Amino acid sequence: MTDDTMIEIRAGVELPARREEVELRTDDGLRLVGELAQPADRAPVATLVTLHPLPTAGGFMDSHILRKAAARLPALADLAVLRFNTRGTSSPRGTSDGEFGHGVSERADVAAAMRFVAERGLPNPWLVGWSFGTELALKYGLEHGIAGAILLSPPLHRTSEEELARWRSATVPMVALIPEHDDYLKPAEAAQRFEGLPNLTRIDVEGGKHLWVGESQTRRVLDEIVRAVNPSALPLPTEWPAASLAPTQD
Template identity: 55%
Template sequence: MTSPPPGQLETVVTAAEGPVEIGPTTRLPARREDVELHTPDGLRLVGELALPPERDPVATLVTLHPLPTHGGYMDSHVFLKASWRLPALADVAVLRFNLRGVTSPRGTSEGRFDSARGEANDVAAALAYAEDHELPHVAVLGWSFGTDLALMHARAPVVERLVLLSPPLRFSTDDDLAFWAGDGRDVLALVPEHDDYLQPAEARRRFAAVPQAQVVGVDDAKHLWVGEPHVRTVLDRVVAAVVPGAGPLPTSWDGPYERVTTRVRRG
């Protein structure tokens, strides 16, 4: 791999040994592998699967990232930190991938943004991958635009539940909510108090159409879940949903890990 040109961000990975407080730059051990997903309409999507370092996973998160036209991609920070922490702390597998037309350091997925229509094929490809690789107890974890994709397209039998972060209910419709109401699978929505699009009171009103849906308002949080306390709240809630009885997650680690930082390359 060639070095980035001067002025471009580069990632620096440093091996380290605990004990350490888990923070934004802490990447815990996992079996990480680059994956390719193949959509029903013939596109190749790039992603990564992170598995527990020494054991089989007890549950799986298939992540659907925020709106690509507003900077969403597979490395959006909550999903990146989920992949860095949950395999080691909770034995949870995390599948992240770039939706069609989206670029990250992992690469670029083929195709182009299609306003939640063509992305139905991307969701299908990710769920088929999880099923084909016998990943257990699949939950779809959507964030923002990804929550619309989950509500609209994550209906395959392999999916056991939806976990929705900052759902705007922008592309999804009342008909999509009606599907989940009739379907009966668990739906958990984590809604920031100061969300830019849908705040807890309105979210409870909208999701009342889905009797089994649980809407949890998160005090002081915003749509992007910036800040380590909010990331910990999200990951604790996610793990509790997909691994009943688990959590809260440890906040420290005593063992080998990696410190991952970014910097502007000079010279």
């Protein structure tokens, strides 16, 4: 393999970044395990605080879109990516303390993540929720100084109409990606539920499914995240020099 060999960026490819195992501490005394990935040789321009899908249905910090965001976007778009397991959730990184709180006690988990971001001086934090994670973003995001929110496959099961209505007066942007073939909230219903939110950009994704399976759907999601957070990084490369893929050391 020559030094100028390029490889296609697909599942399993982890681009260079500074990767750090972290722990978050909640106000109710729990330890949450996570990882922070930052650009390898420069400061990030913005931060993605990711909120994973439902842990009782297999969601965790390594759910594939979030894992691929952490694997690619520090290098491709100068973004920091914080992933963590909410209370009672396990992944190869470890198990967070506590037990699943049905989206209620997880309020403290979101607060712990945002406090970590502030303490580390990470810039321009955007919440990126997927499925259950969108409920946490909608319920609690406005309690913190976020730059915006991105909702992937929002089911709107646990978010009350009152909580959703708070976003009508919010000044921060919100982007909602609605899969055409979603299992819970399809585009027509999403248009009704999200009506009247002035800072919402709703993106109906033709052919999309709730789990965003496959490289084409992964790229579409990551493209839309970057379009919202750091559009100057578009278009995202689809290849990367193979010679630079040795693990980056802190």
